[in-house]
Amino acid sequence: MTDLEKVEEQAQEQVQVHEEVYIKKSKPRNFMKSFSGMVAAGVVGSVLTMTIVPHTDAFQNLYEPVKAQEEVATTEENPVNIVPTSTSNSSNSVADIVEKSSAAIVGIVNMQQQSSPFSRSTEAVESGSGSGVIFKKSGNEAYIVTNNHVIEGASEIEISFHTGEKTTAALIGADALTDLAVLKIDAKYADTVLEFGDSSTLRAGEQVLAIGNPLGLEFSRTVTQGIISAVDRDIAVSTSAGEWELNVLQTDAAINPGNSGGALMNAQGQVIGINSLKISESGVEGLGFAIPSNDVVPIVNEIIKTGKISRPYLGVSLASLEEIPQQYLQNLPQNVKGGAVVTYVDPNSAAGQAGIKVQDVIVAINDQEVTTTNDLRKYLYTELNVGDEVELKIYSGSEEKTVKVKLTSNIPTS
Template identity: 40%
Template structure:
């Protein structure tokens, strides 16, 4: 059997170079692929129907990356959504999360110290300093949450003309949130893409201190990362709100470092515009949606560099992680944030294990629609009534898939009793409904016949 640690390391290395397309200002751009262009691209990949290729030739033409891999730090590069989806989505893909631990782990000798003031205490402090001002709930919320929001700087070694590595230089910037402290350290959540390929990570606090931080864990699918840095004189951490209790129309306040550390601590305000939006994401930049993010929608202004910053409510509680925005020329005020309750579970796993434990099946995936109808009939031997599914482009040696008898070029149509129409739905079902050690029933077609097998993950 394949060692899970080896698997995760290989996946991490593979995807560390590929993910959200970002420039030095932490901006992501997705571009629409016209239907005609997609057809041309797919047609070019297919072989001449008059010359039937061998099994190996077909597999090589449609080779894709291995499935099962949740742990990357990825390269900033241009990516795109599938045809027919939103064009020109420019994400300041930001995600910030804070996990408020109220008790100490019995196995941890360090005492967890979380200093959070209630809104009444904060209001009293502000009013004592500004007796001539009307202190609103928004002012109190910002004053409560802002000290826990930091700037995160991605520093990378630069190569000179002679091929030698020179001193570190800033490769990207984002935001982060302090969610916990103990006797020695302060813990920060930021985006995975903010610290991608970093040689060193620097955190600038609201007090003006610059501190080197270490990366404790990252997750490509949620674009989250956890950092740890010396506590120093840090006392403030953010408080989590309950994102499951949010209502459309509630106040939403974004805090972060738009356009970099120069504008650190910037605040914008809006409302919660919608709940449970589903936004497709192309993680590896191949023009195919790999994942579907479940997010909140807000009209609070979000800009490049806000990545990893906080979205808080009128009580100064974290309700979401700013994650994306639609940046079309004629579109304003459509931003997205990862709900705080979703962030909590990810943060705890990243902090303690360095990654999110997801089930491993050991297959490469290719959407069936990318293969021409003639190839589906001639080489995959699919019945004419099978129009949606996922092609297994590769089976990893020693994997659960191999032990269960799955073969390359099998076309999966169902996982358990749930139909899967594409690779994204395959991953969503696998990661959302299963854990390591579970058994999953796979329904598939191979050489014109339908089969069913149980795979122990």
């Protein structure tokens, strides 16, 4: 098998989203044997690196998500806030906390369209399930936070409540990199709303509770107990928007498939994390991870307000140097061992206007070394803002040059 065939084969492999919920396939594509066509098709995750976030037009070729109402993007006057966490011991028992909180934990079923083997029609069938937390009630609407990977690809999202009632939810917006999504339901179903505690005050050893629906709705609102094992962990994850390092809390509270999107709570009954993933290997126990509440709150507020997450936009698609067959980079100096290879340039973007071309290799951004696409993405999304001017060190063949680019937003202004 040739290098080109190997790369093409990678594009048709199943994409694994985190550790537990779905496996989906990229749509079949016709592959051009040019450099840009080969690379853009061959490294699906990296192609999405700098060009999109969930629910833009470019993302629809991977899946067609549930649509929220047209007026989803609103001017939100009352954003969700972090509530200070008391440093004193709570007098609430575990049973008290669970009794007060469990009504705000919902079951989520991801329904996807599937062709019937007996007819030409399609029908919505269950593709996976997870958990969610009701965190806000405003007027006639209530909001649920969950993991992006719980609802990704859904044509319909079904919500089940502690009363046994069920309803469908509208998807307000989602963000693959932070693995968060916000849903909207009728407020009449929201008997209880949970508040977010301050995750920045957490220390290893503090008691926590995890509430969710492990292994499906049959075990809905299951409670497990443990401690914070560590804070500020960085876990490498594969998302539909590319590779990413997710900042997480580590806990030994049991987290199983279906717990994703549920609440990790402190001794005061506040949500201090959204359970997201676990390490599941033979001989490994007690390695669960949750997205800290202080990371969750700004994301859900922006999603409620705009329906999307705005990030700096270069206007290029990228692949790590190690993913590109050597014959396509024969003029690159041998001392260049890492970098992000440009596989596509949006001609209307700042990068396009700056003269960046396909096959250029980005090796540094603002003097920060770039060895992989993840290095560039992380610096771009965590250190920079829309409107900033960045300096890129680039190799065009054997020529080294410096290019200045002013970052725009990934969200169109129109």
